[in-house]
Amino acid sequence: MEHITEDEAALYDRQIRLWGLEAQHRMRNASILIVGIRGLSNEVCKNIILAGVGSITLLDHEIVTEEDLGAQFLIRQEDIGRNRADAAAERARLLNPRVKVIVDQDDIAQKADNFFTEFNIVCLTGCSPKQMIHIDHVCRKSNIGLYIADVHGFFGYIFCDLTHHEYCEESQEPASEKRKEAETVISKRSQDYDSLLDTMEASWGNPKPKALRRKVSPLLFAIQTLWLFRQENGGKLPQSTSQEDLDAMFRIRDERLKSAQVDGAFLDNELIQTLVSTVSAEISPVCAIVGGFLAQDILKTLSGKDAPLLNYFLYNGLQGSGLVHHVQKANK
Incomplete structure:
Protein backbone atom coordinates (compact mmCIF):
# COMPACT_ATOMS: atom_id res chain seq x y z
CA MET A 1 0.00 0.00 0.00
CA GLU A 2 1.50 3.29 -1.10
CA HIS A 3 1.68 6.24 1.27
CA ILE A 4 0.95 9.86 0.38
CA THR A 5 4.05 11.82 -0.54
CA GLU A 6 4.81 15.38 0.55
CA ASP A 7 3.98 16.63 -2.96
CA GLU A 8 0.61 14.87 -2.86
CA ALA A 9 -0.09 16.24 0.60
CA ALA A 10 0.50 19.76 -0.75
CA LEU A 11 -1.62 19.11 -3.87
CA TYR A 12 -4.58 17.68 -1.92
CA ASP A 13 -4.23 20.01 1.06
CA ARG A 14 -7.85 21.22 0.94
CA GLN A 15 -9.21 17.67 0.79
CA ILE A 16 -6.98 16.51 3.63
CA ARG A 17 -8.25 19.39 5.75
CA LEU A 18 -11.81 18.33 4.94
CA TRP A 19 -11.54 14.53 5.17
CA GLY A 20 -8.29 13.96 7.06
CA LEU A 21 -5.06 12.29 6.03
CA GLU A 22 -6.33 8.76 6.67
CA ALA A 23 -9.31 9.28 4.34
CA GLN A 24 -7.09 10.72 1.60
CA HIS A 25 -4.79 7.73 2.05
CA ARG A 26 -7.72 5.34 1.43
CA MET A 27 -8.67 7.23 -1.73
CA ARG A 28 -5.02 7.28 -2.84
CA ASN A 29 -5.01 3.46 -2.82
CA ALA A 30 -8.50 2.85 -4.18
CA SER A 31 -9.23 1.12 -7.48
CA ILE A 32 -12.42 2.13 -9.29
CA LEU A 33 -14.15 0.61 -12.32
CA ILE A 34 -16.25 2.84 -14.57
CA VAL A 35 -18.38 0.92 -17.07
CA GLY A 36 -19.74 2.76 -20.11
CA ILE A 37 -18.12 5.94 -21.44
CA ARG A 38 -20.75 8.60 -22.06
CA GLY A 39 -21.55 12.10 -20.82
CA LEU A 40 -22.48 10.95 -17.31
CA SER A 41 -19.34 8.88 -16.80
CA ASN A 42 -17.19 11.73 -18.16
CA GLU A 43 -18.40 13.85 -15.24
CA VAL A 44 -17.72 11.06 -12.74
CA CYS A 45 -14.23 10.42 -14.13
CA LYS A 46 -13.32 14.10 -13.98
CA ASN A 47 -14.28 14.51 -10.34
CA ILE A 48 -12.75 11.36 -8.93
CA ILE A 49 -9.53 11.75 -10.93
CA LEU A 50 -9.09 15.32 -9.68
CA ALA A 51 -9.67 14.04 -6.12
CA GLY A 52 -6.62 11.79 -6.43
CA VAL A 53 -7.85 8.19 -6.38
CA GLY A 54 -5.27 5.47 -6.97
CA SER A 55 -6.49 4.05 -10.26
CA ILE A 56 -9.54 4.16 -12.49
CA THR A 57 -10.38 1.57 -15.15
CA LEU A 58 -12.53 2.67 -18.10
CA LEU A 59 -14.44 -0.24 -19.63
CA ASP A 60 -16.26 0.13 -22.96
CA HIS A 61 -16.16 -1.94 -26.15
CA GLU A 62 -18.09 0.54 -28.32
CA ILE A 63 -16.55 3.01 -30.76
CA VAL A 64 -17.00 6.78 -30.77
CA THR A 65 -19.83 8.03 -32.99
CA GLU A 66 -21.14 11.48 -33.89
CA GLU A 67 -23.78 11.19 -31.16
CA ASP A 68 -21.08 10.92 -28.47
CA LEU A 69 -19.85 14.45 -29.13
CA GLY A 70 -22.94 16.16 -27.69
CA ALA A 71 -22.41 15.58 -23.96
CA GLN A 72 -18.88 14.20 -23.70
CA PHE A 73 -15.94 16.52 -23.05
CA LEU A 74 -13.26 13.80 -22.93
CA ILE A 75 -13.89 12.97 -26.60
CA ARG A 76 -13.31 15.07 -29.73
CA GLN A 77 -14.38 15.04 -33.38
CA GLU A 78 -11.13 13.36 -34.42
CA ASP A 79 -11.90 10.42 -32.10
CA ILE A 80 -14.80 9.15 -34.21
CA GLY A 81 -14.11 5.50 -35.03
CA ARG A 82 -11.82 4.95 -32.03
CA ASN A 83 -12.72 2.89 -28.98
CA ARG A 84 -14.63 5.06 -26.47
CA ALA A 85 -12.57 4.09 -23.42
CA ASP A 86 -9.26 4.56 -25.21
CA ALA A 87 -10.25 7.96 -26.58
CA ALA A 88 -11.56 9.24 -23.22
CA ALA A 89 -8.53 7.96 -21.29
CA GLU A 90 -6.18 10.10 -23.36
CA ARG A 91 -7.62 13.33 -21.97
CA ALA A 92 -8.58 11.90 -18.58
CA ARG A 93 -4.89 11.32 -17.84
CA LEU A 94 -4.20 15.01 -18.38
CA LEU A 95 -6.54 15.92 -15.51
CA ASN A 96 -4.23 14.38 -12.93
CA PRO A 97 -1.06 12.53 -14.03
CA ARG A 98 -0.78 11.00 -10.55
CA VAL A 99 -3.88 8.85 -11.13
CA LYS A 100 -3.42 5.63 -13.12
CA VAL A 101 -6.01 5.46 -15.91
CA ILE A 102 -6.44 1.96 -17.35
CA VAL A 103 -8.30 1.14 -20.57
CA ASP A 104 -10.31 -2.05 -21.03
CA GLN A 105 -11.91 -2.51 -24.45
CA ASP A 106 -13.71 -5.78 -23.66
CA ASP A 107 -17.48 -6.23 -23.72
CA ILE A 108 -18.76 -6.26 -20.14
CA ALA A 109 -21.00 -9.19 -21.08
CA GLN A 110 -17.86 -11.32 -21.57
CA LYS A 111 -16.29 -10.49 -18.20
CA ALA A 112 -15.94 -13.26 -15.62
CA ASP A 113 -17.40 -12.63 -12.18
CA ASN A 114 -13.99 -12.41 -10.50
CA PHE A 115 -13.08 -9.42 -12.68
CA PHE A 116 -15.39 -7.15 -10.65
CA THR A 117 -13.97 -8.25 -7.30
CA GLU A 118 -10.60 -6.66 -8.15
CA PHE A 119 -12.00 -3.17 -7.45
CA ASN A 120 -13.01 -1.20 -4.36
CA ILE A 121 -15.91 0.46 -6.19
CA VAL A 122 -17.76 -0.62 -9.35
CA CYS A 123 -19.80 2.04 -11.18
CA LEU A 124 -22.14 0.90 -13.97
CA THR A 125 -23.61 3.21 -16.61
CA GLY A 126 -25.45 2.21 -19.76
CA CYS A 127 -25.88 -1.43 -18.69
CA SER A 128 -28.91 -3.63 -19.22
CA PRO A 129 -31.04 -4.55 -16.18
CA LYS A 130 -29.90 -8.17 -16.53
CA GLN A 131 -26.26 -7.09 -16.25
CA MET A 132 -27.05 -4.70 -13.38
CA ILE A 133 -28.79 -7.40 -11.32
CA HIS A 134 -26.06 -9.98 -11.97
CA ILE A 135 -23.14 -7.66 -11.18
CA ASP A 136 -24.92 -6.45 -8.04
CA HIS A 137 -25.16 -10.09 -6.91
CA VAL A 138 -21.44 -10.62 -7.61
CA CYS A 139 -20.41 -7.47 -5.74
CA ARG A 140 -22.59 -8.29 -2.74
CA LYS A 141 -20.88 -11.65 -2.28
CA SER A 142 -17.50 -9.90 -1.95
CA ASN A 143 -18.77 -6.72 -0.22
CA ILE A 144 -17.67 -4.58 -3.18
CA GLY A 145 -19.33 -1.17 -3.36
CA LEU A 146 -21.63 -0.81 -6.37
CA TYR A 147 -23.17 2.25 -7.98
CA ILE A 148 -25.59 2.07 -10.92
CA ALA A 149 -26.51 5.28 -12.72
CA ASP A 150 -27.86 6.66 -15.97
CA VAL A 151 -29.25 9.77 -17.60
CA HIS A 152 -32.29 9.64 -19.87
CA GLY A 153 -32.98 13.07 -21.29
CA PHE A 154 -34.29 15.32 -18.50
CA PHE A 155 -34.11 12.53 -15.94
CA GLY A 156 -31.32 10.78 -14.11
CA TYR A 157 -30.91 8.24 -11.32
CA ILE A 158 -28.30 6.67 -9.05
CA PHE A 159 -28.66 3.41 -7.15
CA CYS A 160 -26.17 2.53 -4.42
CA ASP A 161 -25.52 -0.90 -2.89
CA LEU A 162 -22.64 -1.09 -0.41
CA THR A 163 -23.93 -4.37 1.14
CA HIS A 164 -22.56 -3.50 4.61
CA HIS A 165 -20.77 -0.19 5.08
CA GLU A 166 -18.97 1.18 8.13
CA TYR A 167 -18.19 4.86 8.49
CA CYS A 168 -17.44 7.58 11.02
CA GLU A 169 -19.74 10.47 11.81
CA GLU A 170 -18.78 13.70 13.54
CA SER A 171 -21.04 15.60 15.92
CA GLN A 172 -20.62 18.59 18.19
CA GLU A 173 -21.11 18.20 21.94
CA PRO A 174 -22.04 21.60 23.38
CA ALA A 175 -20.15 23.17 26.24
CA SER A 176 -21.30 22.27 29.75
CA GLU A 177 -20.34 22.80 33.35
CA LYS A 178 -17.74 20.04 33.11
CA ARG A 179 -16.58 21.03 29.61
CA LYS A 180 -15.97 24.73 29.02
CA GLU A 181 -15.73 24.41 25.21
CA ALA A 182 -17.67 22.51 22.60
CA GLU A 183 -16.13 19.17 21.66
CA THR A 184 -16.11 17.22 18.40
CA VAL A 185 -17.20 13.63 18.96
CA ILE A 186 -16.51 10.92 16.36
CA SER A 187 -18.93 7.99 16.37
CA LYS A 188 -18.64 4.74 14.45
CA ARG A 189 -21.72 3.81 12.42
CA SER A 190 -22.74 1.02 10.06
CA GLN A 191 -25.46 0.51 7.47
CA ASP A 192 -26.82 -2.52 5.63
CA TYR A 193 -28.05 -2.11 2.05
CA ASP A 194 -30.73 -3.88 0.00
CA SER A 195 -29.95 -5.48 -3.34
CA LEU A 196 -31.13 -3.92 -6.60
CA LEU A 197 -33.54 -6.81 -7.22
CA ASP A 198 -35.08 -6.42 -3.76
CA THR A 199 -35.75 -2.73 -4.36
CA MET A 200 -37.29 -3.54 -7.75
CA THR A 278 -35.86 11.58 -24.65
CA VAL A 279 -34.80 8.19 -23.30
CA SER A 280 -31.68 7.95 -25.51
CA ALA A 281 -30.55 11.55 -25.04
CA GLU A 282 -27.89 12.89 -22.70
CA ILE A 283 -28.33 16.53 -21.71
CA SER A 284 -25.09 18.07 -20.45
CA PRO A 285 -26.49 19.94 -17.39
CA VAL A 286 -28.31 16.80 -16.24
CA CYS A 287 -25.11 14.77 -16.68
CA ALA A 288 -23.19 17.38 -14.66
CA ILE A 289 -25.66 17.34 -11.75
CA VAL A 290 -26.11 13.57 -11.55
CA GLY A 291 -22.42 12.91 -12.25
CA GLY A 292 -21.33 15.42 -9.63
CA PHE A 293 -23.57 13.83 -6.99
CA LEU A 294 -22.37 10.35 -7.95
CA ALA A 295 -18.66 11.23 -7.83
CA GLN A 296 -19.08 12.99 -4.49
CA ASP A 297 -20.79 9.93 -3.03
CA ILE A 298 -18.12 7.54 -4.33
CA LEU A 299 -15.46 9.68 -2.62
CA LYS A 300 -17.55 9.78 0.57
CA THR A 301 -17.74 5.98 0.55
CA LEU A 302 -13.99 5.65 0.04
CA SER A 303 -13.21 8.21 2.75
CA GLY A 304 -15.27 6.36 5.36
CA LYS A 305 -16.59 9.67 6.67
CA ASP A 306 -20.31 10.34 6.94
CA ALA A 307 -23.15 8.25 5.54
CA PRO A 308 -23.22 7.63 1.76
CA LEU A 309 -26.33 7.53 -0.40
CA LEU A 310 -29.06 5.22 0.94
CA ASN A 311 -29.99 4.09 -1.65
CA TYR A 312 -31.64 5.98 -4.59
CA PHE A 313 -31.04 9.47 -5.96
CA LEU A 314 -33.63 10.60 -8.53
CA TYR A 315 -33.21 13.76 -10.57
CA ASN A 316 -36.02 15.46 -12.47
CA GLY A 317 -34.57 18.15 -14.73
CA LEU A 318 -38.01 19.52 -15.63
CA GLN A 319 -38.64 20.34 -11.98
CA GLY A 320 -35.01 20.97 -11.04
CA SER A 321 -35.40 18.54 -8.13
CA GLY A 322 -33.04 15.88 -6.83
CA LEU A 323 -34.50 13.55 -4.20
CA VAL A 324 -32.95 10.79 -2.09
CA HIS A 325 -35.11 7.78 -1.24
CA HIS A 326 -34.43 4.71 0.90
CA VAL A 327 -36.17 1.84 -0.86
CA GLN A 328 -36.39 -1.49 0.95
CA LYS A 329 -37.83 -4.88 0.00
CA ALA A 330 -40.35 -4.65 2.83
CA ASN A 331 -41.00 -0.93 3.13
CA LYS A 332 -41.85 0.37 6.57
Whole structure:
Protein backbone atom coordinates (compact mmCIF):
# COMPACT_ATOMS: atom_id res chain seq x y z
CA MET A 1 0.00 0.00 0.00
CA GLU A 2 1.50 3.29 -1.10
CA HIS A 3 1.68 6.24 1.27
CA ILE A 4 0.95 9.86 0.38
CA THR A 5 4.05 11.82 -0.54
CA GLU A 6 4.81 15.38 0.55
CA ASP A 7 3.98 16.63 -2.96
CA GLU A 8 0.61 14.87 -2.86
CA ALA A 9 -0.09 16.24 0.60
CA ALA A 10 0.50 19.76 -0.75
CA LEU A 11 -1.62 19.11 -3.87
CA TYR A 12 -4.58 17.68 -1.92
CA ASP A 13 -4.23 20.01 1.06
CA ARG A 14 -7.85 21.22 0.94
CA GLN A 15 -9.21 17.67 0.79
CA ILE A 16 -6.98 16.51 3.63
CA ARG A 17 -8.25 19.39 5.75
CA LEU A 18 -11.81 18.33 4.94
CA TRP A 19 -11.54 14.53 5.17
CA GLY A 20 -8.29 13.96 7.06
CA LEU A 21 -5.06 12.29 6.03
CA GLU A 22 -6.33 8.76 6.67
CA ALA A 23 -9.31 9.28 4.34
CA GLN A 24 -7.09 10.72 1.60
CA HIS A 25 -4.79 7.73 2.05
CA ARG A 26 -7.72 5.34 1.43
CA MET A 27 -8.67 7.23 -1.73
CA ARG A 28 -5.02 7.28 -2.84
CA ASN A 29 -5.01 3.46 -2.82
CA ALA A 30 -8.50 2.85 -4.18
CA SER A 31 -9.23 1.12 -7.48
CA ILE A 32 -12.42 2.13 -9.29
CA LEU A 33 -14.15 0.61 -12.32
CA ILE A 34 -16.25 2.84 -14.57
CA VAL A 35 -18.38 0.92 -17.07
CA GLY A 36 -19.74 2.76 -20.11
CA ILE A 37 -18.12 5.94 -21.44
CA ARG A 38 -20.75 8.60 -22.06
CA GLY A 39 -21.55 12.10 -20.82
CA LEU A 40 -22.48 10.95 -17.31
CA SER A 41 -19.34 8.88 -16.80
CA ASN A 42 -17.19 11.73 -18.16
CA GLU A 43 -18.40 13.85 -15.24
CA VAL A 44 -17.72 11.06 -12.74
CA CYS A 45 -14.23 10.42 -14.13
CA LYS A 46 -13.32 14.10 -13.98
CA ASN A 47 -14.28 14.51 -10.34
CA ILE A 48 -12.75 11.36 -8.93
CA ILE A 49 -9.53 11.75 -10.93
CA LEU A 50 -9.09 15.32 -9.68
CA ALA A 51 -9.67 14.04 -6.12
CA GLY A 52 -6.62 11.79 -6.43
CA VAL A 53 -7.85 8.19 -6.38
CA GLY A 54 -5.27 5.47 -6.97
CA SER A 55 -6.49 4.05 -10.26
CA ILE A 56 -9.54 4.16 -12.49
CA THR A 57 -10.38 1.57 -15.15
CA LEU A 58 -12.53 2.67 -18.10
CA LEU A 59 -14.44 -0.24 -19.63
CA ASP A 60 -16.26 0.13 -22.96
CA HIS A 61 -16.16 -1.94 -26.15
CA GLU A 62 -18.09 0.54 -28.32
CA ILE A 63 -16.55 3.01 -30.76
CA VAL A 64 -17.00 6.78 -30.77
CA THR A 65 -19.83 8.03 -32.99
CA GLU A 66 -21.14 11.48 -33.89
CA GLU A 67 -23.78 11.19 -31.16
CA ASP A 68 -21.08 10.92 -28.47
CA LEU A 69 -19.85 14.45 -29.13
CA GLY A 70 -22.94 16.16 -27.69
CA ALA A 71 -22.41 15.58 -23.96
CA GLN A 72 -18.88 14.20 -23.70
CA PHE A 73 -15.94 16.52 -23.05
CA LEU A 74 -13.26 13.80 -22.93
CA ILE A 75 -13.89 12.97 -26.60
CA ARG A 76 -13.31 15.07 -29.73
CA GLN A 77 -14.38 15.04 -33.38
CA GLU A 78 -11.13 13.36 -34.42
CA ASP A 79 -11.90 10.42 -32.10
CA ILE A 80 -14.80 9.15 -34.21
CA GLY A 81 -14.11 5.50 -35.03
CA ARG A 82 -11.82 4.95 -32.03
CA ASN A 83 -12.72 2.89 -28.98
CA ARG A 84 -14.63 5.06 -26.47
CA ALA A 85 -12.57 4.09 -23.42
CA ASP A 86 -9.26 4.56 -25.21
CA ALA A 87 -10.25 7.96 -26.58
CA ALA A 88 -11.56 9.24 -23.22
CA ALA A 89 -8.53 7.96 -21.29
CA GLU A 90 -6.18 10.10 -23.36
CA ARG A 91 -7.62 13.33 -21.97
CA ALA A 92 -8.58 11.90 -18.58
CA ARG A 93 -4.89 11.32 -17.84
CA LEU A 94 -4.20 15.01 -18.38
CA LEU A 95 -6.54 15.92 -15.51
CA ASN A 96 -4.23 14.38 -12.93
CA PRO A 97 -1.06 12.53 -14.03
CA ARG A 98 -0.78 11.00 -10.55
CA VAL A 99 -3.88 8.85 -11.13
CA LYS A 100 -3.42 5.63 -13.12
CA VAL A 101 -6.01 5.46 -15.91
CA ILE A 102 -6.44 1.96 -17.35
CA VAL A 103 -8.30 1.14 -20.57
CA ASP A 104 -10.31 -2.05 -21.03
CA GLN A 105 -11.91 -2.51 -24.45
CA ASP A 106 -13.71 -5.78 -23.66
CA ASP A 107 -17.48 -6.23 -23.72
CA ILE A 108 -18.76 -6.26 -20.14
CA ALA A 109 -21.00 -9.19 -21.08
CA GLN A 110 -17.86 -11.32 -21.57
CA LYS A 111 -16.29 -10.49 -18.20
CA ALA A 112 -15.94 -13.26 -15.62
CA ASP A 113 -17.40 -12.63 -12.18
CA ASN A 114 -13.99 -12.41 -10.50
CA PHE A 115 -13.08 -9.42 -12.68
CA PHE A 116 -15.39 -7.15 -10.65
CA THR A 117 -13.97 -8.25 -7.30
CA GLU A 118 -10.60 -6.66 -8.15
CA PHE A 119 -12.00 -3.17 -7.45
CA ASN A 120 -13.01 -1.20 -4.36
CA ILE A 121 -15.91 0.46 -6.19
CA VAL A 122 -17.76 -0.62 -9.35
CA CYS A 123 -19.80 2.04 -11.18
CA LEU A 124 -22.14 0.90 -13.97
CA THR A 125 -23.61 3.21 -16.61
CA GLY A 126 -25.45 2.21 -19.76
CA CYS A 127 -25.88 -1.43 -18.69
CA SER A 128 -28.91 -3.63 -19.22
CA PRO A 129 -31.04 -4.55 -16.18
CA LYS A 130 -29.90 -8.17 -16.53
CA GLN A 131 -26.26 -7.09 -16.25
CA MET A 132 -27.05 -4.70 -13.38
CA ILE A 133 -28.79 -7.40 -11.32
CA HIS A 134 -26.06 -9.98 -11.97
CA ILE A 135 -23.14 -7.66 -11.18
CA ASP A 136 -24.92 -6.45 -8.04
CA HIS A 137 -25.16 -10.09 -6.91
CA VAL A 138 -21.44 -10.62 -7.61
CA CYS A 139 -20.41 -7.47 -5.74
CA ARG A 140 -22.59 -8.29 -2.74
CA LYS A 141 -20.88 -11.65 -2.28
CA SER A 142 -17.50 -9.90 -1.95
CA ASN A 143 -18.77 -6.72 -0.22
CA ILE A 144 -17.67 -4.58 -3.18
CA GLY A 145 -19.33 -1.17 -3.36
CA LEU A 146 -21.63 -0.81 -6.37
CA TYR A 147 -23.17 2.25 -7.98
CA ILE A 148 -25.59 2.07 -10.92
CA ALA A 149 -26.51 5.28 -12.72
CA ASP A 150 -27.86 6.66 -15.97
CA VAL A 151 -29.25 9.77 -17.60
CA HIS A 152 -32.29 9.64 -19.87
CA GLY A 153 -32.98 13.07 -21.29
CA PHE A 154 -34.29 15.32 -18.50
CA PHE A 155 -34.11 12.53 -15.94
CA GLY A 156 -31.32 10.78 -14.11
CA TYR A 157 -30.91 8.24 -11.32
CA ILE A 158 -28.30 6.67 -9.05
CA PHE A 159 -28.66 3.41 -7.15
CA CYS A 160 -26.17 2.53 -4.42
CA ASP A 161 -25.52 -0.90 -2.89
CA LEU A 162 -22.64 -1.09 -0.41
CA THR A 163 -23.93 -4.37 1.14
CA HIS A 164 -22.56 -3.50 4.61
CA HIS A 165 -20.77 -0.19 5.08
CA GLU A 166 -18.97 1.18 8.13
CA TYR A 167 -18.19 4.86 8.49
CA CYS A 168 -17.44 7.58 11.02
CA GLU A 169 -19.74 10.47 11.81
CA GLU A 170 -18.78 13.70 13.54
CA SER A 171 -21.04 15.60 15.92
CA GLN A 172 -20.62 18.59 18.19
CA GLU A 173 -21.11 18.20 21.94
CA PRO A 174 -22.04 21.60 23.38
CA ALA A 175 -20.15 23.17 26.24
CA SER A 176 -21.30 22.27 29.75
CA GLU A 177 -20.34 22.80 33.35
CA LYS A 178 -17.74 20.04 33.11
CA ARG A 179 -16.58 21.03 29.61
CA LYS A 180 -15.97 24.73 29.02
CA GLU A 181 -15.73 24.41 25.21
CA ALA A 182 -17.67 22.51 22.60
CA GLU A 183 -16.13 19.17 21.66
CA THR A 184 -16.11 17.22 18.40
CA VAL A 185 -17.20 13.63 18.96
CA ILE A 186 -16.51 10.92 16.36
CA SER A 187 -18.93 7.99 16.37
CA LYS A 188 -18.64 4.74 14.45
CA ARG A 189 -21.72 3.81 12.42
CA SER A 190 -22.74 1.02 10.06
CA GLN A 191 -25.46 0.51 7.47
CA ASP A 192 -26.82 -2.52 5.63
CA TYR A 193 -28.05 -2.11 2.05
CA ASP A 194 -30.73 -3.88 0.00
CA SER A 195 -29.95 -5.48 -3.34
CA LEU A 196 -31.13 -3.92 -6.60
CA LEU A 197 -33.54 -6.81 -7.22
CA ASP A 198 -35.08 -6.42 -3.76
CA THR A 199 -35.75 -2.73 -4.36
CA MET A 200 -37.29 -3.54 -7.75
CA GLU A 201 -39.74 -5.88 -6.02
CA ALA A 202 -40.56 -3.53 -3.12
CA SER A 203 -44.20 -3.26 -2.08
CA TRP A 204 -45.64 -0.09 -0.55
CA GLY A 205 -48.88 -1.30 1.05
CA ASN A 206 -51.55 0.80 -0.71
CA PRO A 207 -50.89 4.19 0.90
CA LYS A 208 -52.87 7.24 -0.21
CA PRO A 209 -51.11 9.01 -3.13
CA LYS A 210 -50.53 12.16 -1.07
CA ALA A 211 -48.87 10.17 1.72
CA LEU A 212 -46.80 8.16 -0.78
CA ARG A 213 -45.47 11.32 -2.44
CA ARG A 214 -43.88 12.26 0.89
CA LYS A 215 -41.95 8.98 0.78
CA VAL A 216 -40.98 8.56 -2.86
CA SER A 217 -41.05 10.25 -6.26
CA PRO A 218 -43.17 8.87 -9.12
CA LEU A 219 -39.92 8.95 -11.11
CA LEU A 220 -38.75 5.85 -9.20
CA PHE A 221 -41.58 3.82 -10.69
CA ALA A 222 -40.98 5.36 -14.13
CA ILE A 223 -37.34 4.22 -14.03
CA GLN A 224 -38.34 0.77 -12.79
CA THR A 225 -40.89 0.58 -15.61
CA LEU A 226 -38.07 1.34 -18.05
CA TRP A 227 -35.93 -1.43 -16.55
CA LEU A 228 -38.78 -3.94 -16.82
CA PHE A 229 -39.39 -2.92 -20.44
CA ARG A 230 -35.73 -3.57 -21.22
CA GLN A 231 -35.88 -6.95 -19.49
CA GLU A 232 -38.80 -7.91 -21.74
CA ASN A 233 -37.06 -6.66 -24.89
CA GLY A 234 -33.51 -8.01 -24.65
CA GLY A 235 -32.06 -4.86 -23.11
CA LYS A 236 -33.17 -2.41 -25.80
CA LEU A 237 -34.61 0.99 -24.95
CA PRO A 238 -38.12 1.97 -26.09
CA GLN A 239 -38.19 3.91 -29.36
CA SER A 240 -39.58 7.42 -29.06
CA THR A 241 -41.40 7.03 -32.41
CA SER A 242 -43.01 3.67 -31.57
CA GLN A 243 -46.58 3.70 -30.28
CA GLU A 244 -46.21 -0.03 -29.64
CA ASP A 245 -43.27 0.60 -27.27
CA LEU A 246 -45.16 3.39 -25.51
CA ASP A 247 -48.21 1.15 -25.04
CA ALA A 248 -45.92 -1.56 -23.65
CA MET A 249 -44.49 0.98 -21.18
CA PHE A 250 -48.04 1.88 -20.04
CA ARG A 251 -48.87 -1.83 -19.57
CA ILE A 252 -45.68 -2.52 -17.63
CA ARG A 253 -46.28 0.60 -15.54
CA ASP A 254 -49.73 -0.66 -14.56
CA GLU A 255 -48.37 -4.11 -13.69
CA ARG A 256 -45.54 -2.66 -11.59
CA LEU A 257 -47.82 -0.32 -9.65
CA LYS A 258 -50.24 -3.17 -8.96
CA SER A 259 -47.46 -5.47 -7.69
CA ALA A 260 -46.06 -2.60 -5.59
CA GLN A 261 -49.51 -1.95 -4.10
CA VAL A 262 -49.53 1.63 -5.36
CA ASP A 263 -52.52 3.58 -6.69
CA GLY A 264 -52.47 3.54 -10.50
CA ALA A 265 -52.91 7.32 -10.61
CA PHE A 266 -49.58 7.85 -8.81
CA LEU A 267 -47.61 7.63 -12.08
CA ASP A 268 -49.45 9.37 -14.92
CA ASN A 269 -49.04 8.91 -18.67
CA GLU A 270 -47.31 12.26 -19.12
CA LEU A 271 -44.20 11.30 -17.13
CA ILE A 272 -43.88 8.02 -19.03
CA GLN A 273 -44.33 9.80 -22.38
CA THR A 274 -41.69 12.42 -21.50
CA LEU A 275 -39.23 9.75 -20.36
CA VAL A 276 -39.68 7.74 -23.56
CA SER A 277 -39.43 10.82 -25.82
CA THR A 278 -35.86 11.58 -24.65
CA VAL A 279 -34.80 8.19 -23.30
CA SER A 280 -31.68 7.95 -25.51
CA ALA A 281 -30.55 11.55 -25.04
CA GLU A 282 -27.89 12.89 -22.70
CA ILE A 283 -28.33 16.53 -21.71
CA SER A 284 -25.09 18.07 -20.45
CA PRO A 285 -26.49 19.94 -17.39
CA VAL A 286 -28.31 16.80 -16.24
CA CYS A 287 -25.11 14.77 -16.68
CA ALA A 288 -23.19 17.38 -14.66
CA ILE A 289 -25.66 17.34 -11.75
CA VAL A 290 -26.11 13.57 -11.55
CA GLY A 291 -22.42 12.91 -12.25
CA GLY A 292 -21.33 15.42 -9.63
CA PHE A 293 -23.57 13.83 -6.99
CA LEU A 294 -22.37 10.35 -7.95
CA ALA A 295 -18.66 11.23 -7.83
CA GLN A 296 -19.08 12.99 -4.49
CA ASP A 297 -20.79 9.93 -3.03
CA ILE A 298 -18.12 7.54 -4.33
CA LEU A 299 -15.46 9.68 -2.62
CA LYS A 300 -17.55 9.78 0.57
CA THR A 301 -17.74 5.98 0.55
CA LEU A 302 -13.99 5.65 0.04
CA SER A 303 -13.21 8.21 2.75
CA GLY A 304 -15.27 6.36 5.36
CA LYS A 305 -16.59 9.67 6.67
CA ASP A 306 -20.31 10.34 6.94
CA ALA A 307 -23.15 8.25 5.54
CA PRO A 308 -23.22 7.63 1.76
CA LEU A 309 -26.33 7.53 -0.40
CA LEU A 310 -29.06 5.22 0.94
CA ASN A 311 -29.99 4.09 -1.65
CA TYR A 312 -31.64 5.98 -4.59
CA PHE A 313 -31.04 9.47 -5.96
CA LEU A 314 -33.63 10.60 -8.53
CA TYR A 315 -33.21 13.76 -10.57
CA ASN A 316 -36.02 15.46 -12.47
CA GLY A 317 -34.57 18.15 -14.73
CA LEU A 318 -38.01 19.52 -15.63
CA GLN A 319 -38.64 20.34 -11.98
CA GLY A 320 -35.01 20.97 -11.04
CA SER A 321 -35.40 18.54 -8.13
CA GLY A 322 -33.04 15.88 -6.83
CA LEU A 323 -34.50 13.55 -4.20
CA VAL A 324 -32.95 10.79 -2.09
CA HIS A 325 -35.11 7.78 -1.24
CA HIS A 326 -34.43 4.71 0.90
CA VAL A 327 -36.17 1.84 -0.86
CA GLN A 328 -36.39 -1.49 0.95
CA LYS A 329 -37.83 -4.88 0.00
CA ALA A 330 -40.35 -4.65 2.83
CA ASN A 331 -41.00 -0.93 3.13
CA LYS A 332 -41.85 0.37 6.57
